[in-house]
Amino acid sequence: xxLEEEYFRDMLRIRxxxxxxxxxxxxxxxxxxxxxxxxQEADAVGVIRQLLPDDIILTNxxxxxxxxxxxxxxxxxxxxxxxxxTGICGGxxxxxxxxYKNLYSNxxxxxxxxxxxxxxxxxKQKKSEAAVVVFIGDGTLGEGVIYEAFNMASLWSAPLLxxxxxxxxxxxTPTEYALAGDIRLRFQAFGIPALELDTSSVMEIxxxxxxxxxxxxxxxxxxALILNTQRFGPHSKGDDTRSEQVVALLKEQRDPIIxxxxxxxxDSVSSIRAEVEQQVKTAFETALADPVATMEGRx
Amino acid sequence: MKTTVLDxxxxxxxAALQADATVHLLGEDILDPYGGAFKVTRGCSTAFPERVxxxxxSEAGLTGVTAGMALRGLRPVLEIMFGDFTTLIADQLINxxxxxxxxxxxxxTLPLVIRTPMGGRRGYGPTHSQSLEKLFMGIPGLTVLAPxxxxxxxxxxxxxxxxxxxxxxxxxxxxENKMQYLQPLLTAEILSDFDVELQYDPSDAExxxxxxxxxxxxxxxxxxxxSSYGFCAELARQAQLKLAFEEEIFSELIIPTRLSPFxxxxxxxxxxxxxxxxxxxxxxxxxxxxxxxxxxxxxxxxDKLKQVKRLAALETPVPAAVSLEKSMLPQQEDIxxxxxKMSA
Numbered sequence: 037x038x039l040e041e042e043y044f045r046d047m048l049r050i051r052x053x054x055x056x057x058x059x060x061x062x063x064x065x066x067x068x069x070x071x072x073x074x075x076q077e078a079d080a081v082g083v084i085r086q087l088l089p090d091d092i093i094l095t096n097x098x099x100x101x102x103x104x105x106x107x108x109x110x111x112x113x114x115x116x117x118x119x120x121x122t123g124i125c126g127g128x129x130x131x132x133x134x135x136y137k138n139l140y141s142n143x144x145x146x147x148x149x150x151x152x153x154x155x156x157x158x159x160k161q162k163k164s165e166a167a168v169v170v171f172i173g174d175g176t177l178g179e180g181v182i183y184e185a186f187n188m189a190s191l192w193s194a195p196l197l198x199x200x201x202x203x204x205x206x207x208x209t210p211t212e213y214a215l216a217g218d219i220r221l222r223f224q225a226f227g228i229p230a231l232e233l234d235t236s237s238v239m240e241i242x243x244x245x246x247x248x249x250x251x252x253x254x255x256x257x258x259x260a261l262i263l264n265t266q267r268f269g270p271h272s273k274g275d276d277t278r279s280e281q282v283v284a285l286l287k288e289q290r291d292p293i294i295x296x297x298x299x300x301x302x303d304s305v306s307s308i309r310a311e312v313e314q315q316v317k318t319a320f321e322t323a324l325a326d327p328v329a330t331m332e333g334r335x
Numbered sequence: 336m337k338t339t340v341l342d343x344x345x346x347x348x349x350a351a352l353q354a355d356a357t358v359h360l361l362g363e364d365i366l367d368p369y370g371g372a373f374k375v376t377r378g379c380s381t382a383f384p385e386r387v388x389x390x391x392x393s394e395a396g397l398t399g400v401t402a403g404m405a406l407r408g409l410r411p412v413l414e415i416m417f418g419d420f421t422t423l424i425a426d427q428l429i430n431x432x433x434x435x436x437x438x439x440x441x442x443x444t445l446p447l448v449i450r451t452p453m454g455g456r457r458g459y460g461p462t463h464s465q466s467l468e469k470l471f472m473g474i475p476g477l478t479v480l481a482p483x484x485x486x487x488x489x490x491x492x493x494x495x496x497x498x499x500x501x502x503x504x505x506x507x508x509x510x511e512n513k514m515q516y517l518q519p520l521l522t523a524e525i526l527s528d529f530d531v532e533l534q535y536d537p538s539d540a541e542x543x544x545x546x547x548x549x550x551x552x553x554x555x556x557x558x559x560x561x562s563s564y565g566f567c568a569e570l571a572r573q574a575q576l577k578l579a580f581e582e583e584i585f586s587e588l589i590i591p592t593r594l595s596p597f598x599x600x601x602x603x604x605x606x607x608x609x610x611x612x613x614x615x616x617x618x619x620x621x622x623x624x625x626x627x628x629x630x631x632x633x634x635x636x637x638d639k640l641k642q643v644k645r646l647a648a649l650e651t652p653v654p655a656a657v658s659l660e661k662s663m664l665p666q667q668e669d670i671x672x673x674x675x676k677m678s679a
Contacts, residue, residue: 092407125440135439140406144430150396151431154403154411161359161409181426184396191391 047077073101075268078292080105082241090166099141114323127329146179156194175206230260341516347493351500362414398427405447418453433476444504460655466618472595479595536598544593558678563615574670610641620647
């Protein structure tokens with residue numbers, strides 16, 4: 037399999053996982069809440085596939101794609117969302133609170149950024165050479181604690197890549213209603229070099245991230261990557277206030293999967309599609325049959 | 336010169352830094368020669384320059400940084416200069432630090448200690464004098480400790496701090512009190528008028544969190560049980576001693592060092608004997624530590640509980656004027672007055 041095919045497969049796995057979650061939510065298979073990343077798959081795959089094995093990921097409420105791109109088990113993620121014992125965290129965390137190997141997520145905006153700085157400093161202190169990537173969205177730019185974290189990351193030269201997935205909408209609020217000034221200049225003010233991309237090409241994101249991560253590792257210092265992207269689905273489940281035409285236009289112009297598909301042979305596309313379809317089906321059905329989480333024997 | 340509670344805490348920090356190279360101190364103005372606003376970290380940065388990190392004024396961010404360090408194998412200790420500023424770290428404490436272990440299905444540890452001084456009686460006014468620890472009690476996954484002024488057996492304020500830093504894999508909020516700092520450390524020798532018994536909750540198998548039970552030597556059975564922590568516990572001890580010698584009013588004083596989760600047993604046993612309990616705290620009265628302990632006693636003891644009283648701060652901000660502050664915060668005379676009433 038070529039790298040392009042692998043990235044296509046990884047993005048498709050995220051897409052089909054998220055679509056399955058939204059479809060099955062309506063049927064009551066899942067409970068609570070969830071946040072899907074349909075449309076943003078190139079960010080997850082493009083960035084995370086460039087990490088070294090010991091690198092660390094901090095992610096947020098919209099974390100399924102990051103988990104799957106990191107190599108997390110799809111059945112365990114389905115099971116976590118379904119409240120099964122076999123879930124990533126045994127059903128304790130659910131959709132937005134997961135820990136798997138070196139990936140950590142939490143559901144409150146902003147707080148993970150200083151935690152990422154602390155992790156980066158710990159790895160630096162231990163001389164482990166691991167670096168940290170933290171994913172935030174444009175909405176999180178409203179939280180004050182992240183600016184404390186940017187300051188400390190720069191002040192103490194934390195080996196950290198801050199990725200802003202700017203999908204231009206925070207829940208239902210367009211970015212222009214919530215954000216003053218310039219995103220890149222925010223980082224510049226703290227002495228953190230920042231690169232801004234406006235692309236749905238996973239290969240372009242991958243190539244640029246590779247370079248940035250090399251700088252983070254070699255310079256032992258923070259970098260920022262601003263990814264202008266588009267979310268095609270709702271913030272959560274049924275809370276999209278955008279018109280169908282607006283979303284349809286975004287899909288037409290900015291779908292990373294369609295974009296990648298055009299560059300692959302139709303044979304390999306159909307074989308990958310079939311493989312992913314089978315994977316999702318098996319993972320879903322297995323998780324569905326798994327035992328429900330209980331408090332038995334647990335404090 | 337007598338050893339103070341401050342000296343003991345300072346020795347605890349030094350011992351922890353010495354014992355384990357993963358221990359790091361962070362905080363505002365903690366470097367020598369200043370050594371922290373209350374001097375608890377004095378000498379640490381000179382002895383361990385690489386592991387004592389002066390920080391910007393970013394309490395919320397700093398608390399997140401310590402969480403990240405702890406999740407990746409270090410043992411960070413964070414000083415929040417005034418307890419009043421813990422409001423700034425509430426999101427990290429409540430939505431991040433206290434939750435990670437449990438919500439990640441016990442797949443991580445978080446060995447971190449956040450130290451902070453609470454309390455008034457120094458005229459610092461509404462935002463530098465509060466006792467806000469009640470806001471952080473009853474949060475699953477967060478242990479709240481308060482040292483007592485004693486150095487008995489293996490336990491002292493410094494050893495409580497040192498053990499928390501070195502031996503705990505869950506987050507600890509360590510509540511100091513500004514008035515405690517300069518008080519002499521009380522040894523069994525100094526406490527010659529008292530029988531001091533150290534008890535432990537059954538859940539504390541390693542005997543990390545002593546519960547001090549003080550009775551006047553040779554006294555008849557006590558009429559009232561008092562419970563308190565921090566500086567107020569010292570006021571209670573003075574009141575206990577004075578009333579025993581001057582008015583033959585005898586009481587037992589129970590001083591816990593772990594406030595949350597709260598261990599009821601030694602207190603409950605004492606109140607089962609006396610039937611009466613006076614709870615003294617420096618924070619405001621409503622919905623606080625005393626309220627919870629009173630509820631626990633009522634639930635557990637039923638008819639055996641004849642009377643319970645709370646003495647706490649009035650429901651106002653802490654005033655700056657000395658005269659106003661004195662009226663607002665519980666005083667030794669207030670404890671004495673209540674003891675007289677309750678023993679009558």
